[in-house]
Amino acid sequence: MEKMLAVVFHGVDEGYRIEKVDAPSIKGDYDVLIEVKLAGICGTDPAILEGRHPASPPVILGHEYTGEVVDVGDKVKNVEVGDHVVVDPNIKCGKCYYCRRGKENLCENMTTLGIFIDGGFTRYNVAPESAVYKIRDDMRWRDAVLVEPVSCAVNGVMRANVKVGDAVAIIGAGPMGLIWTQLVKHRGAGPIIVSDLVEKRLKMAKKLGADIVVNPKEEDFIEAVKNATDGRMADVCVEVVGSPVTVEQAIRATGYGGRTVIFGTTKKGLKVSIEPYSVMRYEREIIGSYIANHTFIPAIAAMYERIVNSDMLITHEFPLDQFGKALEAHKSGEAIKIVLKP
Numbered sequence: 379m380e381k382m383l384a385v386v387f388h389g390v391d392e393g394y395r396i397e398k399v400d401a402p403s404i405k406g407d408y409d410v411l412i413e414v415k416l417a418g419i420c421g422t423d424p425a426i427l428e429g430r431h432p433a434s435p436p437v438i439l440g441h442e443y444t445g446e447v448v449d450v451g452d453k454v455k456n457v458e459v460g461d462h463v464v465v466d467p468n469i470k471c472g473k474c475y476y477c478r479r480g481k482e483n484l485c486e487n488m489t490t491l492g493i494f495i496d497g498g499f500t501r502y503n504v505a506p507e508s509a510v511y512k513i514r515d516d517m518r519w520r521d522a523v524l525v526e527p528v529s530c531a532v533n534g535v536m537r538a539n540v541k542v543g544d545a546v547a548i549i550g551a552g553p554m555g556l557i558w559t560q561l562v563k564h565r566g567a568g569p570i571i572v573s574d575l576v577e578k579r580l581k582m583a584k585k586l587g588a589d590i591v592v593n594p595k596e597e598d599f600i601e602a603v604k605n606a607t608d609g610r611m612a613d614v615c616v617e618v619v620g621s622p623v624t625v626e627q628a629i630r631a632t633g634y635g636g637r638t639v640i641f642g643t644t645k646k647g648l649k650v651s652i653e654p655y656s657v658m659r660y661e662r663e664i665i666g667s668y669i670a671n672h673t674f675i676p677a678i679a680a681m682y683e684r685i686v687n688s689d690m691l692i693t694h695e696f697p698l699d700q701f702g703k704a705l706e707a708h709k710s711g712e713a714i715k716i717v718l719k720p
Contacts, residue, residue, distance in 0.1 A: 383720070384438045384500035385701045390429040394439065396699055401502045407453035408507045412463060416523040416695075417498040418442035419708055419716045421552070421643075426493065427705075430645070434494040440718070441467035441491055443498025444513075444522035454507045462517065464525040465498070466509045466674050467491035483533070483671040499698065501720040511674050513682070520688045521681040523717055524557075526670070528686055529677035531557045531641075534667035535565065538614045538639045542566030545607045547631050548588075549599070550618035550642060551579035553691060553715045556586055558616055558641075560686045563587030567614070569606045573599045576711055586687060603631045611636065618642045622650045634660040641667050691715045 380401040387394045404411055417440045425431035426439065433439075447461045457463055470477055471487035491497045491505060513522055531554060540546060546567040548555050551574035559572055569589040574580050580591040592602045603612055611633030617625050620642030629652060632638045656662065670677070680686055694713045696704040698720045707713040 382501040383698055385440065385698065387426060387433055387435050387437050387439050389435040390427070392435075394427060394701070396701055399438070399500070402496070402504045404449050404451050404504065406506075407451040409451040409504050410447055410454060410457060410463070410507055410510045411449035412443075412445040412465070412503050412505060412510070413448050414440075414443050414445040414498045414501060414503055414720045415519045416444055417718045417720070418523050418527070419704055419718065420527065422493070424705060424708060425643075431493075437492075437494065438496040438498075438500050438503075439492050440497035440499030441493060442523060442526040443492075443503070444519055444525070445498075445503070447510075448502070451507070456507060457510055457512050462513050462515055462522070463510045464513055464522050464674070464678065465491065465503075465505050466511065466529070466670060467493070467497065467526065468669055469495075469506060469509055472508075481671065483669045499701070499718060499720075511678060513678055517678075517682050518688070520692055520717070521684070524686060524688050524691065524715070525674065525677045525681050527554060528557055528561075528680055529670035529673045530554070530667075531561055532673040532677050532680065533669065533671050534558070534616065534639055534641050535561050536673070537665050537667050538616070538637050540565050540567050540614055543568065544613035545569055545571070545603075545610070545633075547571040547573070547599075547603050547612040547615040547628075548583075548618060549573045549616065549624045549628055549631075551576070551583045551591075552618065554641070555579075555616075555618040556582060556691060556714065557686055558618060559583055559587050561680070562614075564680075564685050571603055571606050571612070573602075578711075579714065582690065582714060586690060599627055600630055607633065610634070613637070614639065616641055620644045622648050625650045629662075629664065632662055635662070637663045637665055639665045639667055692717055695719055
């Protein structure tokens with residue numbers, strides 16, 4: 379049996395190892411075997427290693443990936459050998475109450491490639507046909523590898539109902555905040571105000587469509603939003619950091635009739651203060667947005683049309699056996715988006 383290199387998580391105490399494992403093969407009628415071309419590092423990956431996000435070790439990490447189909451099960455109809463594909467890593471049951479209500483991202487029986495079952499930080503991966511989306515052969519791998527995170531942001535933009543002319547404030551200019559910046563810019567929002575503590579990321583936000591950038595170490599974010607909107611505050615304020623402090627900031631930065639989107643992942647159990655009167659009196663909405671929900675097809679289109687600029691977002695590429703160096707670059711803030719090449 380062929381061996382392949384893989385990043386395998388063995389639990390919080392043991393950490394990960396880069397090791398040789400058996401290459402997978404088709405076992406079920408609806409299986410699709412994919413040769414991974416690129417895989418992206420997400421904030422969830424270090425969270426798994428540090429015990430901040432659940433996983434099922436031993437498991438091959440990597441839930442943002444793209445590749446070419448090399449084999450299919452007997453009953454697979456939607457893709458064939460040679461097709462280029464992207465993968466929705468969140469596998470839903472299609473049968474529970476939420477799936478049948480069109481809210482598959484809230485599936486009660488969901489499992490995830492790269493977290494609970496083997497993912498894409500390796501050369502070959504098996505995914506169910508239901509999770510695999512065909513892309514055009516002329517779509518670049520570096521565009522395709524961003525489809526999964528973009529699909530999550532597209533869901534958030536749609537839930538926030540961002541409209542032409544909306545003032546949008548975004549707290550956090552990491553990869554997801556920068557994806558949000560480009561999507562709302564394309565949707566006709568403005569002014570777009572982006573906040574972050576890292577100057578390098580603020581410069582990137584400006585290049586990618588932000589009208590105003592704010593470093594909270596040097597300038598008050600709430601005052602900056604107020605000044606940019608003639609005192610009205612944001613029509614939409616998106617929190618992409620995952621901190622109670624910035625969630626409260628996002629609520630304060632949202633104007634009358636506006637929408638606060640909680641997009642960043644905070645630790646379970648943390649709480650923030652909300653004044654119910656101001657939510658009621660000024661018809662403010664607080665919206666949660668979780669992963670993708672029927673948004674892979676628009677995300678594929680967004681990446682094919684280069685609405686999101688992968689050349690600027692992807693700042694580092696490492697071979698799989700340098701996963702440790704990739705993690706260091708991620709944690710140091712030196713990188714924007716990092717991809718691995720198996």
